[in-house]
Amino acid sequence: MSSNNTSHHTLNIDTFTCAWCGLTVSATAGDHTRRNHCPSCLHSRHVLDHVEGGASDCHGRMAPIAIAVLRTGDWMVIHRCVRCDELTSNPVCGDDNQLILMRMAVRPLAQPPFPLEAFGTL
Template sequence: MHGRGGEHGESFRCVGCRLDVSVTAPGTAHRNHCPQCLASLHLDARIPGDRASRCRGRMTAIGLAVRPDGEWLVIHRCLSCEGVSANRIAGDDNPLPLIRLATRPLADPGVPVRALLAL
């Protein structure tokens, strides 16, 4: 991916499923997760694309958020430092893992489904 010095590679290997992923993605200027399994590396510090994080730990998708304009964000948690970040989905992301994340609260027996449906 983009290195600390700003150099650009054409692809990266996913830390989750080992897919070779192109760094270009429809809908985002800074691809930061695998479109197949949504795994990521903790590369950015404060600004998307800055690649200034020193952690470099593996990040796992833990949920989704939706902006007021309808744009979806994948919420990642770093398995090394436990940092949390929100990342825009890309146009070529696999919809199945996105839907699994979106419906995860419905599968949690600790969450009353009636309360969720009333929202």
């Protein structure tokens, strides 16, 4: 297994800069869970390979594209890397931008890939 050492100087407080809106984000959420996406615009960065489970050297920007709801009722944000198209899912944090979350959740309902009139004839 290859470990790629990034020459990244971290202070006591682990922060990262959002690749999309430039916000400085604390890597630990209020409830002490690790967060990997920006609470403001929900963008992330491709640093973990979902398939291989290890570190990724892609570092592409990951755009939030959808919401998935687990059996437990927890919401996950689905991110897609704009560079390599890798998909990842990450738990929603309590301080994530709820407007963006709701917008992503209802987007498929607003743009169904089939005519809604079909329901009228059932």
